[in-house]
Amino acid sequence: MTVKTRFAPSPTGFLHVGGARTALYSWLYARHQQGEFVLRIEDTDLERSTQEAIDAILEGMNWLGLSWDEGPYYQTKRFDRYNQLIDQLLEEGKAYKCYCSKERLEGLREQQMAAGEKPRYDGTCRHGSRDHADDAPHVIRFKNPTEGSVVFDDHVRGRIEFANDQLDDLIIRRTDGAPTYNFCVVVDDWDMEITHVVRGEDHINNTPRQINIYQALGAPVPEFAHVSMILGDDGAKLSKRHGAVSVMQYRDDGYLPQALLNYLVRLGWSHGDQEIFSLDEMISLFSLDAISKSASAFNTDKLLWLNQHYIKTLPAEEVAGHLEWHMHDQGIDFSRGPALAEVIGLYAERCNTLKELAAQSRYLYEDFSEFEAGAAKKHLRPVAAEPLALARTRLAELADWQPAAIHEVVNAVAAELELGMGKVGMPLRVAVTGIGQSPAIDGVMALLGKDKVLARIDMALAFIAERAQG
Template identity: 85%
Template sequence: MTVKTRFAPSPTGFLHVGGARTALYSWLYARHFKGEFVLRIEDTDLERSTQEAIDAIIEGMKWLGLNWEEGPYYQTQRFDRYNSLIDQLLDEDKAYKCYCSRERLDGLREQQMAAGEKPRYDGHCRHSSAQHVSDAPCVIRFKNPTEGKVVFDDHVRGRIETSNDQLDDLIIRRTDGAPTYNFCVVVDDWDMEISHVVRGEDHINNTPRQINIYQALGAPVPEFAHVSMILGDDGAKLSKRHGAVSVMQYRDDGYLPQALLNYLVRLGWSHGDQEIFSLDEMIELFSLDGIGKSASAFNTDKLLWLNQHYLKTSPAEEVASYLVWHMQDQQIELSKGPALAEVVTLYAERCHTLKEMAEQSRYLFEDFSEFEENAAKKHLRPVAAEVLARVRDKLAALTDWQASFIHEQINATASELELGMGKVGMPLRVAVTGAGQSPGIDGVIALLSKEQVLARIDMALAFIEQRANS
């Protein structure tokens, strides 16, 4: 049997963290068995579905690298197929027309709730609709079996049994002729030959209903894995108040997709005590039976730690390809500075996110006209003038502009003036970067041109002179 999985989001919002994890699990399972992965857009909710959300879902999937073999399919383009099968069920007496008014159904619901009963359709139109004209407005309901039970073995939950007398006759086509979610899902999974369905635990109640529809259609029933929800640090369901929930917000905040994937795979699945997984390791080791039942708590600090790990250990060129977006987003002109891979190498130990990296490295790409106030007050004092003048002369005489030679000249200045390295390095850092913090100043200077460095030192010397005379 070919393993074939799918990710089937509703385009009523952006791709969120829970959906991304479901997509990842489905994708990994298909990849593990060298199967196929399908992207399906379940857009039957015409009022809430938007093209903006569709675009955001596809953008999120592409950014994460969760590529698909088939799709994206759109349910709104398959209405003829759904309706032909609904008509077939009507002909086979496996579905029926229901003419019950909204008033009757609301009254029934209130009555049942008042009696402490579970609200459900009472089958009023199941056996006869002769009193209605054939073209009167109606919905189509599926004739759910009234005896026996639905049993399935869930890869996460284990054996689940539901008595059919607990299930009512669900609507499979509305009065406007639109087929409903539970029916469309079954037909899609059948037509697309989906072997395994991975989805959130909020769908568990739908599964017995859908299994009965599979069987009524004579379709094979796929295997199921219902994963638990993701909670915030405070134990509440993950929401906007916990920070970013849209996948692309994590891109905007400076995370690498491989870090987010590694974090998401561990939100519910484990392989011993291992925390860091390459994509190849995820594919090799992943199994549905390794998913735990308990809800997982989202921990931003852990994600930040993982992100920095990937910033430090991934090839600099690869990280640089993602840094481009952030530089452009912050309107930093790349043509006026060093290669981004060199920036990554210099900054990976200091930054947790690409956004930070772009912010902190701006001075490598554009000149500044002012020094950070506190840093200048502390380090650009009259006593630093001789230090900066001496190191400037040594740097101006350099013919080989490399970090090792630059480092030698800074050391030589400290030795000649009998000063600690901090007394030389800190004024030089503020002069060259405009701020009091940066990576090793020799590495920073090496990424700038000699002309830039000398001009910035001159600006610092002028600042010190003005300060001394004021």
């Protein structure tokens, strides 16, 4: 048997963190079992589904690298198939027409709630509706069994049992002729030969209803794994107030997809005490049965730590591919200047995000006309003119424009003038970067290039001279 899993989002918004984790678990299980992963867009909610949301879901999946083997399938293109099977259930007496008005159903619900009962349809039309013309407005309800239980072994939660007399007769086709979610899901999973369904715990109550529909259709019942919700670090359900909840917002904020995937896989799954997982390790080690029942708390600090780890340890060329997006987003023209991979090598230890890295490296690609006020006040003082001027002379003579050689020049200038390294290095830093903080100044100058460094030192010397006169 080929294992087949699916991710089936509703296109009513972006791809959120919980959905991304569900997609990841489904994808990993399929890859672990050398099976297939299906992407299905459940767009039966015609009022709320949008093309913009579909595009956002596809963009998020592609950014995360969760490639699918089949799909994307769209439920709205399969209405004929659903309706064919609903008609079949009607003919077999496994479904029926219900003519109850909305007002009657609302009244029934209020009455049951007032009596402390669970609201559910009372089966008025279950045994026939002779008082109504065939073309009168109606819905189609599934005739749920009234005896026995639905039992299934969930990969996360173990044995789950629901008594059939606690389940009402589900509407499977609305008055307007549109089939409903719970029916479409069953038909899709059957037709697409899905063997394992990984989804959120909010679907547990749908599962017994769907199992009864599978059985009524004579379809095989897949295995289920219902994963717990993700909470914010305050214990409340994850929401916008906890920060980004859209997967693409994490891209915009400067996270690498590798870091987010590594973080998400650990939100409910573990392998010993291991924290860092390559994608190959995730695939080889992942198991549905190792998913925790407990809700997981989202910790942004942990994600930041992981993100910096990946910025530092992934091949610089790979990180550079993601950094390009941020350079474009911040309007930095990196076509002239050091290669992004070289910049990453210099800045990886200092930056938690690519957004930060792009902003901090701007001066490598753009000239500036003003120095940061605080840094200039502290370090571009008249006393700095002599070490800066001597450093400029020695740097101009330097043939080997490499960090080690530049470092030697700075050391030599400090020794010649009998100054501490900071008295030479800090004025140089402000001169060539315009700001008071940067990676090792010899590395920065090596990336900037000789001509640009000398021109910026000249600008700093002119600034100091003007300041001395003022």
